[in-house]
Amino acid sequence: DGFAAKYNLPFSVTYTKHKDVTCNGGNDGELIVTPFFGAPPYNYVWTPSVSIDSTASSLSIGTYRVDVTDNNSDVDFVTTDITEPFSITINRVITDVKCYNGNDGEIDITPSGGTSPYHFEWSGSGTSIAEEDQDSLRAGAYSVRVYDIHNCYTDSTFTIGEPTQIQTIMNGDDVTGFGNGDGEARVSVSGGTPNYIYFWYDDDSTYTAWDSTLVYTKDTISGLDGDVYKVVVTDANGCKATDQVTINEPGVLIATATKTNVSCYNGSDGTITVTPSGGTPFDPPARPYTYEWFHDAGLTDSIATGLSAGDYWVKVEDKNSIKDTAWVTLTQPPELIASIDSVKDVSCYGSCDGFIDLVVTGALRELLYQRNKRDCL
Numbered sequence: 001d002g003f004a005a006k007y008n009l010p011f012s013v014t015y016t017k018h019k020d021v022t023c024n025g026g027n028d029g030e031l032i033v034t035p036f037f038g039a040p041p042y043n044y045v046w047t048p049s050v051s052i053d054s055t056a057s058s059l060s061i062g063t064y065r066v067d068v069t070d071n072n073s074d075v076d077f078v079t080t081d082i083t084e085p086f087s088i089t090i091n092r093v094i095t096d097v098k099c100y101n102g103n104d105g106e107i108d109i110t111p112s113g114g115t116s117p118y119h120f121e122w123s124g125s126g127t128s129i130a131e132e133d134q135d136s137l138r139a140g141a142y143s144v145r146v147y148d149i150h151n152c153y154t155d156s157t158f159t160i161g162e163p164t165q166i167q168t169i170m171n172g173d174d175v176t177g178f179g180n181g182d183g184e185a186r187v188s189v190s191g192g193t194p195n196y197i198y199f200w201y202d203d204d205s206t207y208t209a210w211d212s213t214l215v216y217t218k219d220t221i222s223g224l225d226g227d228v229y230k231v232v233v234t235d236a237n238g239c240k241a242t243d244q245v246t247i248n249e250p251g252v253l254i255a256t257a258t259k260t261n262v263s264c265y266n267g268s269d270g271t272i273t274v275t276p277s278g279g280t281p282f283d284p285p286a287r288p289y290t291y292e293w294f295h296d297a298g299l300t301d302s303i304a305t306g307l308s309a310g311d312y313w314v315k316v317e318d319k320n321s322i323k324d325t326a327w328v329t330l331t332q333p334p335e336l337i338a339s340i341d342s343v344k345d346v347s348c349y350g351s352c353d354g355f356i357d358l359v360v361t362g363a364l365r366e367l368l369y370q371r372n373k374r375d376c377l
Contacts, residue, residue, distance in 0.1 A: 005039045007174060008037075009036075009037040009075035010038060010074075011035065011036070011037050011038040011070055011075075011076055012035070012036050012074075012076050012225075013033050013034065013035045013036070013066070013068045013076045013077065013078055014033070014036070014078060015031055015032065015033055015034075015078055016032050016033070016034040016266075017030060017031065017032035017082060018030075018082075019031075020033055020083045020084060020337070020377035021060060021061055021082060021083065021084035021085075022084075022085075022150045022152060023052075023060070023063075023084070023085070023089070023114075023150060023152030024084050024085055024087035024113070024114070024152065025030065025060075025087065025341075026060070026084065026118025026152075027058050027059060027136040028057075028058065028060075028066050029057075029059030029060065029082040030055070030056065030057045030058075030059060030347075031055070031056045031059065031064060031066075031082070032054055032055050032056075033054050033066050033068065033078060034046065034054065035054075035068050035076070036122060036196075037070040038068075038070030038071070038072070038074055039070045039074075040070065040071060041070075041071060042068050042069065042070050042071075043068070043069040044066055044067075044068055044230070044355070045066065045067045045068075045069075045151075046064065046065070046066045046288065047065045047066070047067075048062070048064070048066070049087070052100070055258055056082055059082050060082070060084075061082055061083060061084045061319075062081070062082055063079065063080070063081050063295075064079070064080060064081075064082060064099055065077055065078070065079040065172040076097040077342070082151065082200055083115065085115055085148075086114065086153040087113050087114070087154065088111060088112070088114040088118075088146055088148060088153065089111070089112050089113050089151060089154070089225065089350050090107065090109050090110070090111050090144070090146060090154065091110045091111075091112070092107060092110075092156070092158060093107075093109075093298070094106070094107055094108075094158055094159075094160060094164060095106040095107075095108075095160075096139070096160055096313075097137075097138060097139045097160060097161070097163075098163075099160040099162070099163060100162050100163050100165050100239075101139075101162070101165075101166070102139075102162065102213055103126065103136050103137060103138045104135075104136065104137075105135075105137035105138065105139065105160035105162075106133070106134065106135045106137065107134045107135075107137065107142060107144075107158050107160070108133045109132060109133060109144065111145075112212070113148075114148030114149075114150070114152050114154075115148045115149045115150055115152070115278060116148060116149065116245060117148075117149060118132075118146055118147060118148055118149075119146075119147050119199060120132055120144055120146055120323070121144065121145040121146075121147070122134060122143070123142070123144075124137075124140065124141065124142030124143060124146045125138065125142050127137060127142060130256075136160075137160055138160070138190045139160050139161060139162035140159070140160060141157060141158070141159055142157065142158045142159075142160065143155060143156065143157045143158070144156055147238050147375060149254075150363070159212070160325075162189040164192070165191050165241070166189065166190075166191045166192035166233060166239055166240070166241035167186070167189070167190045167191045167241070168187050168189055168231070168233055168241050168242075168243040168245065169185055169187070169188040169243075170185070170186065170187050170231070170245040171185075171245060172184055172185040172186060172224075172229070172245045172246075174226070174248075174249065174250070174274070174280070175226050175247065175248065175249040175250070176223065176251055176307045176320065177250065177320065177355040178249060178251060178252065178310075179249075180226050181223060181224070181225065182223065182224075183222075183223075183224035183247035183249070184220065184221070184222040184224060184247075185200075185220070185221050185222075185224060185229045185231075185245050185247060186220045186222075187219050187220075187231050187233065187243060187245075188219065189219065189233050189241075190307065190363045192235035192236075192237070192238040192239050192241070193235045193237045193239070194235065194236060195235075196219075196233050196234065196235055197233070197234045197238055197249050198218065198219055198231055198232075198233060199232040199233075199234070200221050200229060200230070201229075201230055201231075201280065202227045202228065202229055202230070203280040204242065208303045211275030220223075224247050225247070225249060226247050226248055227246075227247055228244055228245070228246050228247075229244060229245055229246075230242065230243070230248060231243055231244070232242040250278060250279050250280045250320075251277070251278035251279070252278045252279075253276060253277075253278045253279030253316065253318050253322045253323070253324045254276065254277050254278050254324055255274055255275075255276050255314065255315075255324040255325060255326040256272050256274070256275045256277065256326065257273065257275075257326035257327075257328045258272070258273050258275070259271065259272050259273070259316070259328050259330060260272075260332075261309075261330050261331045261332065262307070262308060262309050262330055262331070262332035263332075263333070264332070264333065264336075265332055265334060265335040265336060266308070266334055266335070267308065267332065268306050268307060268308045268331070269304075269305075269306065269307075270306075270307035270308065270330040270332075271303065271304065271305045271307065271329070272303070272307065272312055272314070272328050273302060273303045273304070274291060274302045274303075274309065274314055274316060274326055275302070276289045276302075276316045276318070276324070276329075279319075279320070279322050279324075280318045280319040280320045280322070281318060281319060282319045283319070285327045287302075288318075289302070289316050289317060289318055290316070290317045291314055291315070291316055291317075292314065292315040293312070293313075293314045294312070294313050294314070294315075295307075295312055307316075307330055308330070308332075309330050309331055309332040310328065310329070310330060311327070311328070311330075312327075312328045312329075313325055313326065313327045313328070314326050314328075338355070338359070339359050340356060340359075342357045343356050343357075344356075
């Protein structure tokens, strides 16, 4: 008789899937371990503790071990490393614009790391979005996102500079009072190449028709009326900058009052709102004008509320102590008086044919009547 030999292969485990991290710093690694020649069910102990079964996912770079025990208490283990690519880095060479407001700037980049080949996504005015290197750029900020073959990416920003521009700061003194003609305009200049020449003109002039008295080699003009004054500053190299300032001239201070009359006889819900114009308001954050109400010395706002019928006046004062007074009279409706004109008694017990006639005087609008007690008389 023949016989068959039986061999028990040893229990073993192996990784049947090993996926490294796709992008530097990511956590999409994955391991799957498969046991062979054991008796299920199996117990899985991962080190570090990243799973309790045969699959470990969302793994970052590191060394992973899994010990597997079958139903016969046989044990085997496997160890492996999850790796990741180097981070994508960008080397750059930046060429600044040669002249102010020019467009000859350049950005040359060389990516490394990740998994080539690369593709590019630029942002910024004048860029060719998919090109590696950029030229014909103006001064300003630019950014690029560099992707590798797995769509891992890194961002980088660049600034293209340019030579200094002529900078002007304008200020002035307003006319102190209507018609005084004592305004002044000043300009402070930096940048460019000193020395500077100043060509002043007002808002009604042009480069070909200007008042020759406004051409100065100084940075200040005075004796001005209210207007917009402009200056063209030219440096030693012929570079120019233009600026302007408004010289204000106050108008006549006028206190205009609006009112809401008292709604009911002998009530106190009237309001007065004063809206000044002209003059010279106070500088923020102070209120533009001050108010003096003669009925209430403690009231300093532009609005008076809770007023009864009567005469009111308020004095408004501006920054230069110019004053104007508004006079207002608040009225009220006549007194509402209701009197019984006639009464008719109910004709029979339980009937509802009684009535009361009222006479109401003093009403300025349709009245609403409300009867209390019974539904009928």
